[in-house]
Amino acid sequence: MNVMAKAEKKISSAFIYFFGSFGGILFGYDIGVMTGALPFLQADWHLENAASLVGWITSAVMFGAIFGGALAGQLSDKFGRRKMILMSAIVFMVFSVLSGVSPDMGEASAYYLIIVRMLLGLAVGAASALVPAYMSEMAPAKARGRLSGLNQMMIVSGMLLSYVVDFLLKDLPGEWAWRLMLGLAAVPALILFLGVLRLPESPRFLLRKGDEAQARKVLSYIRKNPAEIDQELASIKETAKEERQANQKTSWSTLFSDKYRYLVIAGVGVAAFQQFQGANAIFYYIPLIVQKATGQAASSNLMWPIVQGVILVVGSLVYMWIADKFNRRTLLMVGGAVMGLSFILPAVINWMIPNMNPMTIVVFLCIYVAFYSFTWAPLTWVLVGEIFPLAIRGRASGLASSFNWIGSWLVGLIFPIMTASMPQEAVFAIFGIICILGVIFVKTCVPETRGHTLEEIEEQGTNHGRVKASNPEN
Template sequence: MPYIVAIIAGISGFLFGYDEGVIAGALSGLRHEFTVSPLLEGCMTAAVPFGALFGSLAGGWLADRYGRRGALILAGILFSAGAAVSSLAWDCTSLTTARLAIGLAIGLAAVAAPLYISENAPARHRGMLVSFYQLAITLGILGAYIAGYGLEGSWRTMFAIGMAPGVVLAAAMTTMHDTPRWLMLRGRTEDAHAALIQNGLAGQANAELQAIRRSIAATPRAARWSALFSRRVLPATIVAVGLFVLQQLSGINAVIYYAPLVFREAGFDSHGAQLLATIGIGVVNVAMTLVSMALIDRIGRRRMLYIGFVGAALSLTVIACAAASDSPWLNAVAFAGLLAYIAAFAISIGPLPWLMMAEIFPIDVRPLGMGLASIANWTFNALVVFAFPALLGGIGLAGVFAGFAIACLVGVAFTWALVPETSGASLEDIEAQLSSGERFRDLARAA
């Protein structure tokens, strides 16, 4: 059952990736049909992360008030409605508005889906199952790139494709149960027991219920935003928000949204070649996310972050140096460097912030904490995406990628100083470490 939970909730991840990536292939057709100034292009592209910022803001409250399941049903409805209006858009303003609605759905689902999977998953498989959400994002991005290549110029069809998965998500979630922890918070003990049995924990259901009950009893019932900055919760808040800020400053969404533009700057002359190179990026993204899922519960979170940040910093530095030297081999170096960068990102920097934000917050503030982390994610996503074309024109490919490399080096230091090893620890063990007053990064020794 946890695998079914991950697959159904993961549909929202597929839509997340598809709706982020589809603009890369649609921009060419949009420029032919509408008058698209650089400002309008930036607004259309940044509308999704900007909408997701507000979706994240509401997501924690909705997931707490109406359940993780209810939040995902609402997200499915918003995904379908936004895709329908996008496909019928009559000008840039209507398209931007529709993509804002899609952004709301993405922000809401980005809180609810990892939370829903995490709270239904056994501790020993939690890393792999929550990482399925990131895999679904990469599959959505790849699907968008393939649609952009196969449907070149048919931007309405590209947007319309997003309606069907949204309907499937909303319909499938109506057949699912909510998480045992949310049901216990609502006093629905029998439903929580049944949910644990459905999750394959029949022999451990009573012990799990007791652990959840003790965790709830030891924490305040009324969660407030201010609690995220209390002495007990602040270490988790810093880790969750910090990882997302560094994820975005590594430059991933500049590459995802503007991949054809990056390849044009790197010397790929034809639009077809730019789109094919972009599909190559999408394939590597999916493949390395699969590798991450296989390793994440074996190697551990901290080691994976080191691998990702160091690998990304090195590959971005290679691209920056090649661009600064105006190498005649820039297109080949840029392509190889971007493949290496995407591999490093997908194996580590991509999935781990989503996983860790669903693990490290105490149960009473978990939805709000995940909402705040997602707000940080989408704020910096929007800033990077909106600023990228101007930065590219101002300091060039070399300067932009050098800045991304520096952010990755900061990520190495951040991981060493603050990030705990949560692999194999139960959600209750992680919460107990926060409440103990001991250093959060020493969790592995306590587990």
């Protein structure tokens, strides 16, 4: 036991934060890998004219993630954050390999891959829910903003990694290219599994299970001041007590009572708009978008995903720099306005100048990704983490996550169907209108959370509910 304790004490806070957030790499890799694999898969399985099957193969992961996040959240309360992250890594490894070895059975192959990717989505959804929860419970309060940026950095780094892997494998024979692209997702999952084996359990979970001695030991790895450890233990105990009381008094209907409806609509609405604005249409289909715009084969356009990935990484660094310098609403509205114009302007220019350079739309998509990367991409989850009062936080956060994954799934599913039936510029113009509607939504329905305590934010929602109740015509 003493030997184990000494070994555990060698764990540095940097190691804990790195591997605690490394699950974001898995999330990001699987978002990005299909971008490069899809052109080769389409050619190998002759799916060029099967838009609905292509949409399902691409979006199946997001469909599984809808359920994976909710399931992992409940199981992690029973078994612990660390064990569920380990389980997610195993599931991710298994189904990544099974994706890469998909049998060639004609149309049945597509259905096999859809089912396997749905099961893979369980792990993706679990990672997206477990990593932020683990990080928020391990990080000191003063570092939570930066560490939320670290999670975003891991996600976009995973996307960039998948784009680079796709590019490096593009000259292999078509069948080998897409199989290796999908199968190599098992490598970061293995790294995550080996790293998390050495991670301690969350002190919050340990306290909930009554193991205060182990919780204190874990906090000693990541907190320097003994007085700070005592204060945090007391705070965790008090918060856990309040949450138990809150959960006993609330139900799903509580979310839509006059007291909480305003904040629930704000948080869930922002989470939904983030996906319905069409970002994943770019991330999943950029080679096909360039192919349709220029006539060049999608498999020869795999440099463009790397360009998008670099923009995303730079944008996440910009966000970490400006996160606490500007109001949340300001960044969301400016970002949404530029994103909307980036989608709408190509359609307007194409209408005014029918022979415009086909790469114009790709340039505007890069502008969209740049503004998305430091506004809606990270701020959605910062705002969702701040806006829900304690009494409804668990249920409301789960609802927001579900709507976000539903939006991601639908965009991935319907984009190839839409582009098969109408001009690409028109499809993006529709997403542009949704971006503008998102700006209006933030302006009219979302309170400012920067610089406010959680209690002050809750009071804003309560006061808004009282005003609405007393002035129903408003």
